[in-house]
Amino acid sequence: MKKLQLKHYLIIASLIFGMFFGAGNLIFPVHLGQLAGSHWLPAAIGFIISGTLIPLAALLALAITRADGIYGLASPLGGGFALTFLILVHLTLGPLFATPRTATVPFAMFSAHFPAAMQPWALLIYSAIFFGIVYYASLTEGKITDNVGKILNPAFLLLLFIMFLFAFINPMGSAASTRAAAGYAGAAFPNGFLEGYNTLDALAALAFGVTVVSAIRAFGLKKEKDASLALAKTGLLGFLGIALIYFILIWLGASSLHYFKLSANGGIAFAQIANHFLGLFGEALLALLATITCMSSAIGLVVAFAQDFHKRFPKISYRTFLTFNCGISFLIANFGLNTIISWSTPVLMFLYPIAIALIFCGLTSKLFKNDSIVYRFTIFFALIPAIFDGINAAPALIANTALAKAMIAFASHCFPFFSLGLGWLTFGIAGYIIGLSGHLLKQHLGQTAKQMELN
Known part of the structure; x- marks a missing residue:
């Protein structure tokens, strides 16, 4: 095959969308909108560049160089550097930050309903159940989650679309008349660009993007030029959907300042906005679906971590790496979302x-x-x-x-x-x-x- 048909473009675009957009991606644009206030538009442009265009560029780089992932792309720098960078990225996507965050993000969406003194205990119980299920599901290398994701992820997006519809019909107020936080009035674009680091999608593209490249080549596009062009088109289509959601969420965050104060994190802000438009039932349903989609993301992350490290260090079993990842992720999750974000920021910088x-x-x-x-x-x-x-x-x-x-x-x-x-x-x-x-x-x-x- 020298040219993909429309259905093929849609299949690959949906794969890219599903791979790079999860419930965790909701909280950072919402919080950015609250921080940027009336300067939300330049902040949104910066966020979208680092949150979508750079991950797309990462996929294209893998296709052009025919690298098999981080190690292959970094191999011109020597095996030692390539292995070190691979380990650092996988630890960031794994037990240090991204995987613990999959538990704390949905918890933040309903944590305000617990008294402050009870929240640490609630997080402990919630994260123990969360990672217990993740560990059990990952023993089969994540295969049991395929059908769950196919059903529940669209349901989550449908509920999100309904909330967006209500927001357009009856907006909370003009985003242009809200106050920006310190530092955003004069530097909204670079701050938005840096906030996009928190999505971790550029690192994820380097680590797992070869899956997308392989999917395109599976359609018979063997020539590098044809595969790269198809990837650029499908990538633009997939990331355009993500960028549109980011854009709306940032606007929602900015306009929410008419009703709510600047929140400690985007999980709290998103829950407040959901309650405003959908009521308590809608907020609870979003939190439930966010839990399941984040759990699906966590399974994908811990499986990829265990598989890749077992491949690099075959003397250590897949189950050992899986146990290590889930155990450390559980411990770090109990420091809370704000602490995880504050310590992940310097690493991402x-x-x-x-x-x-x-x-x-x-x-x-x-x-x-x-x-x-x-x-x-x-x-x-x-x-x-x-x-x-x-x-x-x-x-x-x-x-x-x-x-x-x-x-x-x-x-x-x-x-x-x-x-x-x-x-x-x-x-x-x-x-x-x-x-x-x-x-x-x-x-x-x-x-x-x-x-x-x-x-």
Whole structure:
């Protein structure tokens, strides 16, 4: 097959939508809308770029380089770096942040109905049941969840669509007349871009995106150009649906300030908005469906983690990695959603610049024949300020230390755009230009030496 038919585009687009949009993706755009207030539109554009376009670029990079995932894409940097980056990404998507978050996100949607003193105990019981079911379902490597996801995920989206419909018919107020939080009035776009890191979708695309690429090639598109073009079209279609939901949620978050104060996290905000439009029953139904969809996401994450690590370290069984992931995820989930987000932020500020640099190198790899010199200069130049960005975004326990304060003061003075959380940008561009120049020089010297041999 040289060209996909419409039904094939829709199949792949729905696969991309299902893979990258889950209940957890609801809370960050809603909270961003509350933070941005009247500046919600530039914040939404920034969020959509990092939350949808960069994951799409990651899929394209995998297709262009024919990499089998993170390790393959990062292999020009050497096996040690590739393995280290793979482990860091999987730990982030696994037991450290993303997997515990699958339990705390739906819990945050109904936690306000418990007295404050009871909430830790409620979370303990809820997360124990949640990860107990996840562990049991994952013993069969997640196969029993396929039909559940096919039925309940559309039901969740249908209820979400009904809430959106009510919001358009009877909006809570004008988003343009709400107040922005500190820092958003003058920098809504970069803050929205950085908030998009919390979706983790660029990292997920690197880790699991080869599934989408393989699905496209399964239709018979063997030529790299045909597969990449089909991926770009289906990816745009799938991520367009996600971007539309993000856009509406950010607007809803901003307009909700007419009724509610700025919430501690997006889970609370989403529950308040759901109650406003759908009543207590609708809020409870959304929380129930969010629990099931998040549970489905958790099963996918723990299965992928156990499979990938068992493949890399075959002496350790799949069940051992599964038990480790579920156990650590349960423990970390009980620190609560706010704590998980606050500790994940510095990690993402460190990992995302590396991921973006790696994706860009993969996208343009044909220009320099996948020469490792370009990868090395680009990634390591981006890595330096990424360390400082991570320290700057760290919780007070780290950020208030003497060393951290000295590093932040140095970076604020020496790194362009550091105050916006984008200190890596100019460094990464400079590294890419130097690396590309090195490749061209090496190529020129090689051609000159070859010509001299012929003469």
